[in-house]
Structures are given as structure tokens and as C-alpha cells.
Amino acid sequence: MSPIGAPTLGRFAEYRATRSRDIRDELILEHIGLARSLARRYSGRGESVDDLEQVATVGLLKAVERFDPERGLAFTTFAVPTITGEIKRHFRDRGWATRVPRGLQDLALRLTRTVQELGHELGRSPSVEELAAALEVSTEMVLEAMEANRSYSASSLDAPGSDDQNASGLDRVLGEHDPGMEAVEREMVVRDLLETLSERDRQIVQLRFFEGLTQSEIAERINISQMHVSRLLARALSTLRGQLELD
């Protein structure tokens, strides 16, 4: 990315005066690295980097449209909050059920980050009190945010052929260990049921409930956050329950 100097500011002034598409495209291309860099900061939260980069580019376009060089600000100073605002809005609009209040959504997103950070720092799953202290909220708010996280969906991760290189199907998972006969029989009975899930959800259910991995261990294995494992498990179980009712 080139430094933002007087020539660039001059181009912004020119764009404001002419609204030339060529100048606009040139300015976008010049700052696309900034948008991509910001998009990557929000990766690992249930949306693909490609999707996030697209959203960030929309944010960059808005920033280019609205930037006024006369105000004396550097373009990046103006663009960063505009682009991150667009990314955050995307998470809210795409990911959350509308019934979860905005403030609680924000807290739930912060909780996701804090669970991961504190977990790494402590080397274990944090307690609710520790999370409340780190987030500077009450334990009740942490519990509410935990519950609110169930309302979050991340459908882009569920599509078959998602970008998870480490994901393995149930067949592969079953072939990797040698459980006792009882467990084998149980797995045979539920195999058809689990087939109704996406590959990733199936793998997570298998690892958690049949191989006994903790959510943190699963998160590490398939490279997503523990909170995301929690959400995917909750949703997978809800899907399976619905399937049982149909049966």
C-alpha cells in the first residue's frame, strides 16, 4: 500500500469534484490492501476470508465516496472505522437472529474473544467469574451472553466443501480409532442420524460425544474458536432432535 501523501489527497479532491469512476476505482485499488488487512483481523469467527474481504471492500467504497480531503484527516484515519463498521454490521446482520438485543450481541462477540484469550492465558477453560472480571460485566451478563450465542448462526461454515482443510468425514473419524463393541453398536445406530448433518457438524458431534474430546481440543483440531464449537454443537443437537421427531 502506498503512503497517503499530497498526490493521493489531490486525487480524492478530484474525485469529489468529478465523481469519475476511473478515479474512484484507482483510489479503491490503491487502498485495497488496507481493506483486506482489516478483513483478516475478523477471520476465524465463522465467516470466510473471501466473504469478509468483499464486505471490507464495500466499506472501502463507502469510505472513498464519503471522504472529504478538506477536513484535514488522513484517508486511513477516516477509512478504518468505516470499513470495520461495515464488517461488524455484516456479522450482526448475517449472523444473529434479530431477537437478540444489539448490546447483548456485542457482549456475546466480546465473550467469544475473551474465552479464547483467557483460555490461552490460563491454560484451561475460564470460569464465569474470571470472564465477568475480564469483560467488566456481571456474571449474569456473561450467562446471558452465553445463552445469546446459541442464537448466532454461521451458515457459511456449513456448506459442503467448506475451506476447512482438516475436516474429516464420519467414516474417516470412525476408521481412526478402535472403540469397544458397545460404542461401535451405538455408532452404527446413530450413523444414519448423523448423516443428516453437514460434514463439519458431524465431525464435531463425533469428536465431542464419541471420542470424548473437550470443546477446546476440538477447536484446536479444526482451527475454529471454542465458542464456535459450542454454537455448532448446540445447533447440531437441535437439528438431530428435529430429525428424531420426524422419525
Added chain:
Amino acid sequence: MSDQEIELTIPGSAEYLRLARLAVADAGSRVGFSFEEIDDLRIAVDELCFALANGESEARLNLKYQVGADRLVVEGHCDRDGAATPVLSDLAEAILTAVVDEYHLGNAGEGAEFHFAKALSGS
């Protein structure tokens, strides 16, 4: 500290299970379970409440959470006139085995009941 008991009565439909999960999360937090263990408790209460009431809004679920120094016991009771004995699917059995130390679901008088228990790791 002697055990504290929390009691909650809710309709049996799925939308009210949120309250059961919130209560078990709070109770688990008081015992000192970790964030992940509390998630396990929420899964357990979800599975067993659903098996007990079968998602019927007419059913009334009575839940008791016994908060011990190092252990949480949850009991659920539901009056289900003429309803069949509640059963757990093989999958539900596998899930509960993974998330709690012990559990039971069966008939009780005119209705059905469950209980499950989970102790702090290392206790």
C-alpha cells in the same frame, strides 16, 4: 456450606428451555464449573427436559437444582397423564454419557422424572 436448592417450573415447550439452561448455567457457575463444563450442563438439561416433556407446551416441567460445594444435581419432574414412558435415543444416551457423571430418566407415579449429577473435576 450446605446445599442450596433452586426450583423452577416452566411449560414443556422448547422455547422455555432457555430458562432451564440459564438456571443450570447459573447453578453451575455457583458450584465453580468452568465455562466449558457449564456448556455441558446446558446440553444435559436440554436433552433431558426435552425427553421428559417431549416439547409439549401443556406439560409442566418442575426442575430442582441442588447446588453443592463441589457437585450439581438436577432433578426434573413432569406430569404426563397417559403418556408413554419417556425414552432417550441412542444419540441422547451417548451425549449424556459424555457430558455428565450420572443420569437417569424414567416413570415416576403419574408422570416421569430425570436426574443428573456432575461433580467438579478432581473432587
